[in-house]
Amino acid sequence: MIADETRLAIHGGTPAKQxxxxxxxxxxxxxDEEEEAAVLEVLRSKRLFRYYGPTxxxxxxxxxxQAFAAAKGVGHALGVTSGTAALVCALHAIGVGPGDEVIIPAYTWIATATAVxxxxxxxxxxxxxxxxxxxxxxxxxxxxPYTKAVIAVHMRGAPCRMDAVIExxxxxxxxxxxDCAQANGATYQGREVGSWGDVGAYSLQFNKIVTSGEGGMVTTDSLELYQRAALFHDVNTSRHNLPEDKLxxxxxxRMPELLAAVALVQMRKLGGLLDAMRARKRMLKAGMADVLAEKGLTFRTLHDEAGDAAIATILFMQTPQQAQAVSEALRAENIGAGVLYRPEARDYHIYAHWTPVMQQRAWSAGGNPWRWAQRPIEYRQDMCPRTLDLLGRAVHLNVSPLLSNEDVEETIEGVNRVLKALA
Ligand SMILES: Cc1ncc(COP(=O)(O)O)c(C=O)c1O
Incomplete structure (x- = not known):
C-alpha cells in the first residue's frame, strides 16, 4: 500500500519531523505564573467556596x-464541575426526563449519551x-413522536450547521x-457556539482548549433556563432568590473557587491560543492541499472555516486500511497521527464502542431509562454505517499552538511524503 522504494521513516529513512x-x-x-498568582490569591483570601467565606x-x-457570558454573547453563564454536569443541568433546564428521546450524533464523547x-x-x-x-x-x-431535544456537538473544534439544526x-x-466541550471559542457565521441553541454546555477538563483541570459552564440567553440550571446545580436552592413555590x-x-480562578485566567488566553492554532492549521492545509488533490483525497468538510477552533486537521483516506497504513507511517515520521475509528480499539468517542449504553445496562431495574421509553429502543453496532465509514477512513492530526514554523513545515513534508508514496 505504501511503496517500499521511498525513503519513509517507516522503511528506515530519516523522519521528516525532528x-x-x-x-x-x-x-x-x-x-504559567498568571494561573499560579490567581490560585494563590484565592488561597490567601481563604475563600474557597463561592457563596461564603471570610472575605x-x-x-x-x-x-x-460574567466573563464567560460576555465572551459567548449570551445573557447568562453558570459555572459547574464538569462538561457532563453542564449537559445534565442543560437537559434538566429544558425539561428532558423519563419517556423522552434525545437525538445525539453517533460521534461524540460518551458523556453526551450518559448525560441524557x-x-x-x-x-x-x-x-x-x-x-x-x-x-x-x-x-x-x-x-x-417522543423526541424532546437534540444535542448538536461541535466535535474537534468545528462548528455544526446550527442554522440547519435549529430550523x-x-x-x-x-x-x-x-455540546461545546471541544470547541471553546469556535463560531458559526460569526456567532459563538453555545449561543445558538436553547442552552450550551462547555467543559474545562484538562484535554480541552482552555482548562482548569475539571470544570464546566452552562450558557443560555433565557433567564428561566438559567434559573432552572442554577437550581439543579446547587442543592441549597434557597440561595437563588426565587419564590418558594418556584423552587x-x-x-x-457547584464550581470551586480555585477552579474558577484558573479558568478566568485561561479564558483570557483563549483568543491567543485560537489565533496560534488557526495560523498553523492554515499553513498545514495549504501545504498539503496539492498532494491531497493529486491523490483524490479530501480534508474534513468545515461549515465555517473562519470559525473553526482549529485544534485538528483531519484527512479522509479511501479505505480504513489506507488510513491505518498512513497514520502508522506518519507516526514513524514523528507526526502524532491516528485513525478515528478502529473496531478493535475501544474508544468512547464512537457509539459502536459505548458497550454499557449499547447493551442498555441500567444501574437499577426501576432506574432503567429504556424501560420508561415510550417505544422499544434498539441499538445495533452497524446502525450508523456512514459515521463508522467516515471515522474509519479519517486520519487525525493535532494542531498544537506550540508547533514551531519548522515543525509545521516538517509536518507538511512528512504528510506529503507519505501520501505520495501511497500506491
Ligand atoms: C464532546 C464532549 N462532550 C462532553 C464532554 C464531557 O466533559 P467533562 O469531561 O468535563 O465531563 C467531553 C469531554 O470530556 C466532550 O469531549
Whole structure:
C-alpha cells in the first residue's frame, strides 16, 4: 500500500519531523505564573467556596460566569464541575426526563449519551456527515413522536450547521442543546457556539482548549433556563432568590473557587491560543492541499472555516486500511497521527464502542431509562454505517499552538511524503 522504494521513516529513512509533537493540551501547556498568582490569591483570601467565606465581594465563580457570558454573547453563564454536569443541568433546564428521546450524533464523547441517561431519557444516535458533525438530514429522519431535544456537538473544534439544526428542530418543536466541550471559542457565521441553541454546555477538563483541570459552564440567553440550571446545580436552592413555590430540588455541581480562578485566567488566553492554532492549521492545509488533490483525497468538510477552533486537521483516506497504513507511517515520521475509528480499539468517542449504553445496562431495574421509553429502543453496532465509514477512513492530526514554523513545515513534508508514496 505504501511503496517500499521511498525513503519513509517507516522503511528506515530519516523522519521528516525532528521532534515528536508537543503535548496537545493548548490551555494546559500555557499555564504559567498568571494561573499560579490567581490560585494563590484565592488561597490567601481563604475563600474557597463561592457563596461564603471570610472575605466579602463577588466570588471567582461569579466573575468567571460574567466573563464567560460576555465572551459567548449570551445573557447568562453558570459555572459547574464538569462538561457532563453542564449537559445534565442543560437537559434538566429544558425539561428532558423519563419517556423522552434525545437525538445525539453517533460521534461524540460518551458523556453526551450518559448525560441524557442521567436525566432518565434515552439517546438516539444520528449519523455525522463529512464534517464529522451531526448530519441535519439524518437528525430529522431520527425524530420520533417522543423526541424532546437534540444535542448538536461541535466535535474537534468545528462548528455544526446550527442554522440547519435549529430550523429542523423548530419545525418539530424540539429544544436544542449545544455540546461545546471541544470547541471553546469556535463560531458559526460569526456567532459563538453555545449561543445558538436553547442552552450550551462547555467543559474545562484538562484535554480541552482552555482548562482548569475539571470544570464546566452552562450558557443560555433565557433567564428561566438559567434559573432552572442554577437550581439543579446547587442543592441549597434557597440561595437563588426565587419564590418558594418556584423552587425545585437540586444536587451539587457547584464550581470551586480555585477552579474558577484558573479558568478566568485561561479564558483570557483563549483568543491567543485560537489565533496560534488557526495560523498553523492554515499553513498545514495549504501545504498539503496539492498532494491531497493529486491523490483524490479530501480534508474534513468545515461549515465555517473562519470559525473553526482549529485544534485538528483531519484527512479522509479511501479505505480504513489506507488510513491505518498512513497514520502508522506518519507516526514513524514523528507526526502524532491516528485513525478515528478502529473496531478493535475501544474508544468512547464512537457509539459502536459505548458497550454499557449499547447493551442498555441500567444501574437499577426501576432506574432503567429504556424501560420508561415510550417505544422499544434498539441499538445495533452497524446502525450508523456512514459515521463508522467516515471515522474509519479519517486520519487525525493535532494542531498544537506550540508547533514551531519548522515543525509545521516538517509536518507538511512528512504528510506529503507519505501520501505520495501511497500506491
Ligand atoms: C464532546 C464532549 N462532550 C462532553 C464532554 C464531557 O466533559 P467533562 O469531561 O468535563 O465531563 C467531553 C469531554 O470530556 C466532550 O469531549
Amino acid at each position: 521532534y515528536p509533537d508537543p503535548p496537545m493540551y493548548p490551555g494546559g501547556m500555557a499555564i 466579602p465581594g463577588p466570588s471567582k465563580a461569579e466573575e468567571l460566569e 441517561l442521567a436525566v432518565g431519557a434515552v439517546p438516539i444516535m444520528a449519523e455525522v456527515d463529512e464534517s464529522l458533525l451531526l448530519d441535519p438530514t439524518d437528525f430529522e429522519a431520527k425524530i420520533s 429542523a428542530a423548530r419545525r418539530h418543536g424540539l429544544k436544542v442543546v449545544e 425545585l430540588w437540586g444536587i451539587n455541581f
